[in-house]
Each structure stands twice: as C-alpha cells, then as structure tokens.
Amino acid sequence: MGKIKKAAALLLCAAALAGCSDTKKEPEPQQVHNTLPAATSETTEFTPQKYIITCAELAYKTIHETDEGLPNTMEVTDDTMISDVLGYDMEKAEDFSVYMQMISTELFELTVIRAAEDDINGFKAMLEDRRKYLREQAAYYPSQVAAADACVVGELNGVCYLICSEKAEELEKKLMYFIMRN
Numbered sequence: 001m002g003k004i005k006k007a008a009a010l011l012l013c014a015a016a017l018a019g020c021s022d023t024k025k026e027p028e029p030q031q032v033h034n035t036l037p038a039a040t041s042e043t044t045e046f047t048p049q050k051y052i053i054t055c056a057e058l059a060y061k062t063i064h065e066t067d068e069g070l071p072n073t074m075e076v077t078d079d080t081m082i083s084d085v086l087g088y089d090m091e092k093a094e095d096f097s098v099y100m101q102m103i104s105t106e107l108f109e110l111t112v113i114r115a116a117e118d119d120i121n122g123f124k125a126m127l128e129d130r131r132k133y134l135r136e137q138a139a140y141y142p143s144q145v146a147a148a149d150a151c152v153v154g155e156l157n158g159v160c161y162l163i164c165s166e167k168a169e170e171l172e173k174k175l176m177y178f179i180m181r182n
Contacts, residue, residue, distance in 0.1 A: 107144035
C-alpha cells in the first residue's frame with residue numbers, strides 16, 4: 001500500500017505542475033467590427049462653467065492662503081443662520097459663501113456673493129447694513145471693536161464682499177487678487 005500512496009502523490013504533483021506550465025493557450029480570435037455609430041442630428045453641446053471659481057473657493061483661498069493670523073473659521077451653510085441670524089437674503093444670489101469665526105472672543109466674518117448685474121447695489125446695501133450692525137451692536141471687546149472698525153464692504157467684477165477682521169485690508173487685497181484671476 002505504501003507504493004500506491006507514493007505513486008498517487010507523484011501523479012497529483014505532476015498534474016499540479018502541468019497546470020502551472022509556462023505554455024499559454026492562445027486566445028481564440030474574435031470578430032472585430034470597426035464601424036462607427038451612425039451620425040445623429042443631435043449633438044452634445046458643451047456648456048462651460050460660467051465661472052472658473054466659486055464663491056466658496058474664493059472665500060476659502062482668501063482665508064487659508066494668507067499668512068495672517070486669523071481665528072479658526074467655519075463656513076456657514078445653514079439657511080436659517082444665514083437669513084435669520086446674519087440677516088442675509090440670498091434668494092437672488094447666483095453664488096455665495098459665508099465664513100465666520102468659531103467660538104472665539106474675536107470678531108471675524110467673510111461674506112462673498114456673486115450677484116447678477118442688476119442686483120449688485122442691493123447686495124452691497126445688504127452688506128452695508130451688516131457692517132453697521134457689526135460696528136454698532138456686535139463688538140464688545142477691544143479686538144472686536146478693532147475688527148468692526150476695520151470692516152470693509154466692496155464689489156469687484158460682480159462679486160460683492162464683506163470682510164470683518166482687524167486684517168480686513170490685507171484680506172481684501174487677497175480676495176481681489178483671486179476675483180481678478182477668475
């Protein structure tokens with residue numbers, strides 16, 4: 001019986017090794033059709049993005065690509081917070097982004113709004129109202145008063161903005177640079 005087991009083991013090994021050989025089986029030829037689909041009267045239209053960079057990207061780059069020491073910020077995306085707390089009516093905005101300081105004694109706000117040409121003055125007035133509120137009612141500590149006093153509102157190429165920070169002037173230059181590159 002021992003010889004039979006050895007022979008069976010050798011046969012199994014040989015069969016396993018035969019399956020692992022380097023000889024490759026040629027794939028069976030497949031019929032290839034080199035025809036293009038029929039032309040249709042419908043063409044796929046390419047619609048490029050209207051803007052290269054969104055307001056969220058403008059705000060993010062302005063905050064994060066600056067060497068200025070800024071408080072920790074967060075993007076405000078809650079509609080109730082934007083309308084009821086901040087007093088912004090973004091219904092007519094083509095695009096917008098709002099960043100504020102996280103829990104802090106500092107006062108920081110960056111609002112960027114892309115407006116249609118006929119809505120620019122309305123958004124600038126809304127941002128001016130917000131600046132007035134920040135100056136008259138939101139600033140208590142000396143650093144907050146300094147930020148509110150330095151607060152700027154502006155518009156460039158249809159992008160309206162409010163920057164409330166002690167470093168508002170430097171941030172405005174950064175933001176304007178990114179808007180002009182758009």
